[in-house]
Amino acid sequence: MSNSLSFQMNNPSIQNDFSFYRRMRNRVQNLKDAEEHEVSNEVANRMSMFYANATPMLKMLSNAVTNFVKKNPALPLEHTTDIFSTMANLCRCMIEDPEINQKFEKPTTVMFVLRVMVGAIILYDHVHPAGAFYRKSNIDIKSSIKLLKDHPSSSVETLLNAMRYSTVHINDDETPNVIKKLLSEQ
Numbered sequence: 001m002s003n004s005l006s007f008q009m010n011n012p013s014i015q016n017d018f019s020f021y022r023r024m025r026n027r028v029q030n031l032k033d034a035e036e037h038e039v040s041n042e043v044a045n046r047m048s049m050f051y052a053n054a055t056p057m058l059k060m061l062s063n064a065v066t067n068f069v070k071k072n073p074a075l076p077l078e079h080t081t082d083i084f085s086t087m088a089n090l091c092r093c094m095i096e097d098p099e100i101n102q103k104f105e106k107p108t109t110v111m112f113v114l115r116v117m118v119g120a121i122i123l124y125d126h127v128h129p130a131g132a133f134y135r136k137s138n139i140d141i142k143s144s145i146k147l148l149k150d151h152p153s154s155s156v157e158t159l160l161n162a163m164r165y166s167t168v169h170i171n172d173d174e175t176p177n178v179i180k181k182l183l184s185e186q
Contacts, residue, residue, distance in 0.1 A: 091117035131169025
């Protein structure tokens with residue numbers, strides 16, 4: 001999940017490249033019907049739909065979690081949303097706490113924790129009826145966004161873009177203007 005956040009958003013041309021492949025494949029297939037291709041039309045079409053989304057793996061996960069919640073109405077929604085809010089807040093606290101943060105031996109570990117935090121926020125936003133951005137959310141969203149913005153790595157812009165463009169409730173009327181402003185600032 002974590003690397004998929006940055007892969008498609010850092011490589012937006014992959015959808016165009018794949019579309020070009022499919023067009024060329026169809027032209028060649030029309031010329032040589034008998035030749036067998038490594039990727040079938042069905043698989044190529046599925047791949048195209050998968051990459052059509054800016055964060056394809058996260059989209060698949062959010063669909064799976066949303067379907068799980070719908071298919072299991074006896075399971076309280078709070079059980080699912082509490083997992084995501086706890087993960088998001090825990091990741092934020094791990095990065096904010098200097099004592100814990102200094103234990104990370106590699107800078108890639110910090111980026112991994114930030115990716116997990118953003119993924120948990122996005123999943124929470126997809127599953128919770130009011131989303132991750134409303135005032136009474138169990139996620140300290142303002143601190144999470146500030147943490148990302150204050151992080152020295154240039155790769156956090158991808159994570160901020162994931163929050164901007166992969167969430168459901170960011171543009172809701174209930175989303176505080178402070179949060180909207182924080183996310184809209186470059």
